Amino acid sequence: MTTPLTSLRHKGGRWPNLLATVSLVLLAAAALMMAGSGPAYRGEFVSLGEAFNLLRYGVYAAAGAAAISIITLLVSMLTRRFTPSVIAALVILLAGSLLYMPWQLWQRAQAVPAIHDITTDLQNPPAFEALVDAREAAPNGVNYPGEATARQQQAAYPHIQSVIINASPQVVLAAAQAEAEEAGWRIARIRDNHIEATATTRWFGFQDDVVIRLSEQENGVKVDMRSASRLGASDVGTNAARIDTFLKALKTRIK
Template sequence: MSTFRLRNRPRGGRWPVVPAWLGVLLLVAGAALMGGAGPGHRMGLVPLGTAFDLLRLGAYLAVAAAALGLLALVIATLCRRLRPALAGLLVILAVAGMMAVPWQMMQRAQRVPPIHDITTDTHNPPEFVTLAPAREAAPNAVGYTPSFASQQRRAYPSIQPLVLEQPLARVLSAAEDAAREMGWEIAALTDTTLEATATTRWFGFKDDVVIRLTETDTGVRVDVRSASRIGRSDLGTNAARIVAYMDRLEGRLDGG
């Protein structure tokens, strides 16, 4: 009977199973920390520094999970154990998926300049008025930093004013509608300006936008400025926001 049990014992015993399950547990913990760091800060449960610490800890746990998954895969392959090998492989693939977004952000940070204030008019940027107090309470400056201009022109040459052959009132109405469609919170609206705040989905960061309309001989010139309240680099977010807004505004007026 003892010989029969010995022969039917899985090869490698628990060695392939233990690292696989430990990898799964670390994967779940890492995913919870990385996924919950942003929402926790956005809902006011943890300060920003703590949220970044949780994000960093989650990344460390994910890397450890991948190492255990690789260990389980190697041992299970040598022992010809299909299920532990599959579990180890799935852990590795899951960690790769989790780390894809942070990796892309790191790559993007290396490609774009370390600036956080983008405008279609670098010589005379639209000014924040209603949102000025909120920006004064934040780390980043209220006024435009002149040194950003040359960096912006090199990195985002397509960020230019938009001239529309439409009545001012119609452009203003379309500008407000486009801003609301973008999900921005309107802070102020005058005959020629609009101020709004855009909130990022994950961490809930506040970026402020001001739109200025100017009547010219060829139509209405639209200038947009988008600036983050915190952070040295916006990873290209503000430039992408301006491009998306201009496209939406043009689409509304063309469609009308």
């Protein structure tokens, strides 16, 4: 005798497998679009706008994969299909992992001001010299944005300040050069009291320019930095984090 529940299991038997397959396809598409958006832009295969579109579509696909997997899980429970339910649970976890990164970036973007030029010296920011041409060709230009940016930086990153290191200028310069090279920055110029370099972000390959300026003081060498993105209104905190990390590492290296 066929009961309604038996009938449901029989009729719904193919749906869990089909839904699980669709969710897997969406998950694979999401992973390819999200992971490939940065390298595609960095390799100049797509424009920045197209790369961001790939990233956005990847988010949509990951969200779709998660939504379909929830449905798959419910249907699998009703039809008592073990394999589709396991696949659905895995897709939900993996889709959540994919969605976490853009969500985290969005959260960071909301928490920091939309600025892209950070310096330890707000009154007299270190100036670009060797990188003038590269920055003049970039959307953000070479000049420090001014007082409005300084006020926003001071409110958001009060810890970004000059440091005094009790060592000779030669020792500090050599340590700063070694730290920049270890960070993978491309050195543009090194003088007695001045280093210019370009840092390239890993995923999208955005180029941020860095100036390190040394000034002799009675109690040591004052180190000032400036890190500025060539592109974009907001750096999502990247330049401030770069300066903070570099100066901490420099002090540790010289101890």
